[in-house]
Amino acid sequence: xxxxxxxxTVRRGLxxxxxxxxxxxxxxxxxxxxxPFPPAFARRLTGRRIVALGRRAKYLLADLDNANVxxxxxxxxxxxxxxxxxxxxIAGRYYHARSTLSAHDHVVFELSSGARIVFNDPRRxxxxxxxxxxxxxxxxxxxxxxxEPLGNELSGRTIATLFRDRVAPLKAMLLDQHRIAGIGNIYxxxxxxxxxLSPTLPAGRLAAATPAARRKAxxxxxAIRAVLEEAIVAGGSSLRDHRQATGELGMFQHNFAVYDRxxxxxxxHGCKGIIRRMVQSGRSTFYCPVCQC
DNA sequence: AAGCGAACCTGGCTGC
DNA sequence: TGCAGCCAGGTTCGCT
Numbered sequence: 001x002x003x004x005x006x007x008x009t010v011r012r013g014l015x016x017x018x019x020x021x022x023x024x025x026x027x028x029x030x031x032x033x034x035x036p037f038p039p040a041f042a043r044r045l046t047g048r049r050i051v052a053l054g055r056r057a058k059y060l061l062a063d064l065d066n067a068n069v070x071x072x073x074x075x076x077x078x079x080x081x082x083x084x085x086x087x088x089x090i091a092g093r094y095y096h097a098r099s100t101l102s103a104h105d106h107v108v109f110e111l112s113s114g115a116r117i118v119f120n121d122p123r124r125x126x127x128x129x130x131x132x133x134x135x136x137x138x139x140x141x142x143x144x145x146x147x148e149p150l151g152n153e154l155s156g157r158t159i160a161t162l163f164r165d166r167v168a169p170l171k172a173m174l175l176d177q178h179r180i181a182g183i184g185n186i187y188x189x190x191x192x193x194x195x196x197l198s199p200t201l202p203a204g205r206l207a208a209a210t211p212a213a214r215r216k217a218x219x220x221x222x223a224i225r226a227v228l229e230e231a232i233v234a235g236g237s238s239l240r241d242h243r244q245a246t247g248e249l250g251m252f253q254h255n256f257a258v259y260d261r262x263x264x265x266x267x268x269h270g271c272k273g274i275i276r277r278m279v280q281s282g283r284s285t286f287y288c289p290v291c292q293c
Numbered sequence: 294a295a296g297c298g299a300a301c302c303t304g305g306c307t308g309c
Numbered sequence: 310t311g312c313a314g315c316c317a318g319g320t321t322c323g324c325t
C-alpha cells in the first residue's frame with residue numbers, strides 16, 4: 001500500500017488519539033511480521049506514554065516517554081484502524097466501535113484515551129521495532145536512508161549529486177530508498193510524467209553540466225515535491241485496501257496521470273500519446289511514450 | 294560495486 | 310463453479 005503520502009496520512013489520523021496517551025496493553029497475535037517482534041516487545045511498551053508520533057520516509061515513529069522509539073513500517077498491505085467504545089468521542093471525534101478481530105489483525109494497542117489501535121497486515125511485509133531515540137539515525141533502519149523528499153535538501157542540485165555517474169534507469173533510482181526515501185512505485189511514475197522524463201533515462205544524465213540537464217533535474221525535484229504534497233492533501237491513494245486510520249478512503253488515485261492507466265490517452269494538453277506499461281526491475285512502470293523523452 | 298532478479302506472503306482479479 | 314496464473318502500494322538477499 002503505502003508510500004510517503006499514505007504513511008503521512010496514517011500518521012495524521014493516528015496522532016490525535018496516540019499523542020499524550022499511555023499504552024495500557026499490547027497484544028501480539030503472532031510472533032512476527034516480516035521480522036520477529038523484538039524481545040519483550042509488549043512488556044516494554046506497556047505503561048509508556050506516547051510523546052509524539054512522527055514519520056521518516058515510509059516509517060512511523062512513536063516517541064515514548066522512556067527515550068525509546070516505536071518504529072513501524074506498513075510494508076505493502078499494512079493498515080491501522082482506530083476503534084473506540086460505542087458513542088465515545090476521543091479528542092473531539094467519533095471512531096468505529098470495537099469490532100471482532102480478524103485473521104490479519106496482528107497487533108492491538110489499547111490506550112488510556114479509550115482508543116484501541118489495531119494493526120492489520122495480510123501480507124505481513126510490515127515491521128515493528130523498538131529502538132533508543134539516541135542512535136535512531138544510526139540504527140539499521142535509518143543508517144543508510146536517503147534524504148526526505150519534502151525536506152529542504154531536495155533540489156535539482158541534490159538530485160544531480162545523488163544520481164551522478166549512475167547508469168541505472170531513472171525509475172530505479174527514484175525507488176532507491178538510499179538516495180531519496182519515501183517514493184514508491186506510484187509516485188515515481190507520476191513524478192516522471194510531471195517532469196516529462198523517460199523512466200529509462202540513465203539517471204546520471206541528470207547530473208551533466210549542461211543547462212538542459214540542470215533544468216531536467218530541477219523539474220524532477222519540483223515534480224516529486226508537488227505530487228507528494230498534493231497526494232497528502234488528498235489523503236493518499238486508495239487502490240485495493242489503503243484507508244486512512246480514521247477509516248476514510250484516500251482520493252489521490254483519481255488524480256493519477258499514468259499509474260494503472262495503460263491504454264488511456266495521455267492527459268497532457270496537446271499530447272496524443274497513449275499510456276504504456278513496461279516492467280523495470282520487476283515493477284510496473286506506467287508512462288507516456290510521446291511526452292516523456 | 295552497481296544493478297538485477299528473486300524471495301518473502303496473502304488476496305483479488307482474469308481468463309479458460 | 311473451479312482453478313491456474315498473474316498482479317499488487319516494499320524491502321532485502323544473493324548473484325553477476
